[in-house]
Amino acid sequence: EVGEAVPAAQKSSWASFLKSIASVSGDLSSLTAPPFILSPISLTEFPAYWCERPELFAAIADATTDEDRSVAVLKWFISTLKGQYTSRNEKLGSEKKPLNPVLGELFYGYWPDLNGRGRTNLVVEQVSHHPPITAYYISNASKGLYLQGHNAQKTSFSGGSIIVKQLGHATLTVDLPNGDKEEFLITLPRLRIDGLWYGSPYIELTENSFIQSSTGWLSTIEYKGKGYFSGKSHTFKAILSPPGSNNAKRTFEGLWHLTSKDLKSGHTFTDVQGPKEEVNVAIVEEMDDWESRKLWQHVAKGIRDGDFETASREKSKIENEQRQRRKDELAAGTKWELKHFEHIESDPTYERLGRFFKANPPTEDTYIYRHNGPYDEVPVVAAA
């Protein structure tokens, strides 16, 4: 029988949800799921996972050689994976179905300047509803670090698991002391969502992802789960190869949710067992109506309180309002304008850096930040 972890009254609805997943391929976001699996958090909050260890992000700026900078980027990236892919299990008991953001939904946050690491700001906007696409910009200006990215998912069902192909990518720009800029192209791993049958989904990462620097250094990260080369879940192996070579100069190996080692020195490479820092956000009362936690507040409260009638009534309100907006735009011949990002069909950084490792696809679109977020200072006008 289905669903050890599923409340008795929701077993049949869980079974039909699983059936609908198997038949609907592409986008799961609009499928109706039973209450026990609903999360009160919108996908627009997820980009915050990139910076929950702000000191590791800031440390990228302190590296003094190209090689060390690529190592620092890899270290920061690997250290984000625990938050990105296991934190709902820790916080909510299992992986859950996040709230599906509306077009134009916003999420703003920051991590304060502590111990000289500089302040890090986050701006997120839902730039498409169907399919869901989330764009984000994370910056630590005092360290000269700028991360821009967008995210979408293509899902399919295989062998009882959901396979999530992540579409989109991130680029990290680093201001170097000599005035040059180094760029990194970051691609995203594939996900497998296991544990569905029992009603306690969790994520395993599979295949490869890449971090290509404009200096030529390339990190190739290979992900394995239970039963593969190490037999342990959340295993990775990353090799760093120098410009123009496929040979590993450095190798890092371990468990991305616990610790890993630099095989050359034998020293610890990543250790994410200590606490992380959640993003700081304004209180709901001070938020703009389009900000995620304000927009979804009644739905989220309903889900948290187990009052699913309220949750679904409030969700319908939001969805109907959105439908009406789209109708009005159609009638008026107008188009929804993005607030903080500009869509461009082809990202030159992706094309240029992707060529080094034969990125597939060879070209991708991107969303360029307009530098008009709540934390952007008014530009100083130079005196004549």
Ligand code: CLR
């Ligand atoms: C979003 C971008 C983040 C990393 C990340 C983590 C979890 C992923 C999420 C992304 C996309 C949406 C996702 C989620 C896990 C489950 C959820 C795939 C990639 C789907 C839509 C919900 C499936 C429903 C079952 C849990 C029942 O950087």
